[in-house]
Amino acid sequence: MNTLSYGLLALLAQESCTGYELMLKIQPVWQAKHSQIYPILAKMERSGLVQFVSVAQKEKPDKKVYSITEKGTSALQAWLPDLSAEPVKRDEMLLKMYCLWLADAATTERLFRERLKLYAKRMEKFRASLAELEGAEQGSGKPLGVRTPSFGKYVLLKRAIDHARMEIDWCEWVLGMLKSGIDSSGA
Amino acid sequence: MNTLSYGLLALLAQESCTGYELMLKIQPVWQAKHSQIYPILAKMERSGLVQFVSVAQKEKPDKKVYSITEKGTSALQAWLPDLSAEPVKRDEMLLKMYCLWLADAATTERLFRERLKLYAKRMEKFRASLAELEGAEQGSGKPLGVRTPSFGKYVLLKRAIDHARMEIDWCEWVLGMLKSGIDSSGA
DNA sequence: CGAAGCATGTAATAGGTTACATGATTAT
DNA sequence: ATAATCATGTAACCTATTACATGCTTCG
Known part of the structure; x- marks a missing residue:
């Protein structure tokens, strides 16, 4: 579990979304590409922090809607009071x-x-x-x-x-x- | 040559310094550890963008004082007008x-x-x-x-x-x- | 007709951090 | 005593970007 993982979990605590939506939502605070997000989501699913339901779509690719589990919420609440790392910027x-x-x-x-x-x-x-x-x-x-x-x-x-x-x-x-x-x- | 390499070159254009000094100077704009800077400096030396003189110090470790070459200055001037990458922040x-x-x-x-x-x-x-x-x-x-x-x-x-x-x-x-x-x- | 958006994933590479290694001096 | 500063370097690991792969729709 790295910082990005917790960030995704934090977004999922607000509302369930797809990996693609998470990628878009996290951009303003943490720049990450989809290639980094999908594997993290799969890993968190395996460890029971999140779960997903596959949703078939007409005229669009199928999607996986992820939601946070109780275990995930506990992990989030444990992370919140931790001393935050200093912001990193490269400009x-x-x-x-x-x-x-x-x-x-x-x-x-x-x-x-x-x-x-x-x-x-x-x-x-x-x-x-x-x-x-x-x-x-x-x-x-x-x-x-x-x-x-x-x-x-x-x-x-x-x-x-x-x-x-x-x-x-x-x-x-x-x-x-x-x-x-x-x-x-x-x- | 990545962005950090140009940043080091830019600092060396102002004044000659050691790798250690460059590491400290670049911090406010670009967070990099010494372990990243020393290999870059060695590489830029091999390609003739910078040069160094070894300076023996009493009661302190020896140091390498790097300075920019003409070739390095040209490289810098070519980089300057390039469209800059959007700032990256992770907070x-x-x-x-x-x-x-x-x-x-x-x-x-x-x-x-x-x-x-x-x-x-x-x-x-x-x-x-x-x-x-x-x-x-x-x-x-x-x-x-x-x-x-x-x-x-x-x-x-x-x-x-x-x-x-x-x-x-x-x-x-x-x-x-x-x-x-x-x-x-x-x- | 090509680019962008939706949607997912993997592989290769580049960039960055932590740890290992050494060693003297100075400040707490 | 222990940490910090100066000073350099390498190795292992983690993080992040780019490229590869697919496929359909909508907008310009």
């Missing part, structure tokens, strides 16, 4: 910062414009998701309390938006420096 | 958000307090580094222009502080929700 664009000074002005500007675009897109997407979640909340009458399964999605969405905002602000701040002639000093 | 604490609703109030609070502490520490560290950099800048008389080797460190530090600020704010926002009784809804 190619940030590595480029170390040698920005040997790039031309056009390349430098493009680097930041590309990143700006990336996070602007993400922000849009996350905002739409948040609006959707808030709409569903009002529809059901239930408020987003800590003890409701969608609370996690809610705080994660809030954080994702804040993060995108920060990245956008940072890009604009640097872009502003490029324009305001501060860059001309060493050229 | 165990965020995975836990999905099953927060099955944790007790004390565990939930501890989770956020631990993260708050982590980022408060980082913020302190980054602020100290920024103050140091700004001090060195004033001492040298040279402003932090885009074309100076320390510009990258500067923008990276600014971003690290902004990021830590965001994480802290998020934790405090959630912690506030826990206290204000919003959590009592589903309990």
Whole structure:
């Protein structure tokens, strides 16, 4: 049982889904391909943490809908209070910062414009998701309390938006420096 | 040549260092252990991108001081304008958000307090580094222009502080929700 | 007509972590 | 005393990506 396994279990605790759905859902927090998820699911099924039912579909491939077992829920609750590993990030664009000074002005500007675009897109997407979640909340009458399964999605969405905002602000701040002639000093 | 190789090259373009120093310097942007860095350095030396001189030290182990070659600088400049891969992040604490609703109030609070502490520490560290950099800048008389080797460190530090600020704010926002009784809804 | 989405899986490879190995000094 | 810092390297293992494999539908 590695961290990704627990993440999948956590998603299954919210609602039953297929491996494919889990792969899509976990992306914002943990990038994993389907080739990593399917074997984990099979392994967790063998150890009784999850179970599945095969569902035949017309005009689409058959699917396996996984759900968490009692044993799985216990495992999750044991993992939750454990001290979490420090976040790991690998960001190619940030590595480029170390040698920005040997790039031309056009390349430098493009680097930041590309990143700006990336996070602007993400922000849009996350905002739409948040609006959707808030709409569903009002529809059901239930408020987003800590003890409701969608609370996690809610705080994660809030954080994702804040993060995108920060990245956008940072890009604009640097872009502003490029324009305001501060860059001309060493050229 | 993978992304980490280019990152090491980028650091060496700023100043010559040992593998050990590179390992420490690259941490904020790309988490890598020495066991990964030494073989890469040896490989880049064999292909002529970097070179090294052995320096004997008294009361410390001998070291190899690596520096970038012309060939290495060309490779860096070719990498810079390439479209950067999207940032990868793996954050165990965020995975836990999905099953927060099955944790007790004390565990939930501890989770956020631990993260708050982590980022408060980082913020302190980054602020100290920024103050140091700004001090060195004033001492040298040279402003932090885009074309100076320390510009990258500067923008990276600014971003690290902004990021830590965001994480802290998020934790405090959630912690506030826990206290204000919003959590009592589903309990 | 080709690309993308749904849906599952395996195999090969690359990337990254932990452990093994050594050894002196300095701080707690 | 024990841990941490400096300093380098290798081996074993785990994690993650890319490629291979299949197949039908819908959208551009």
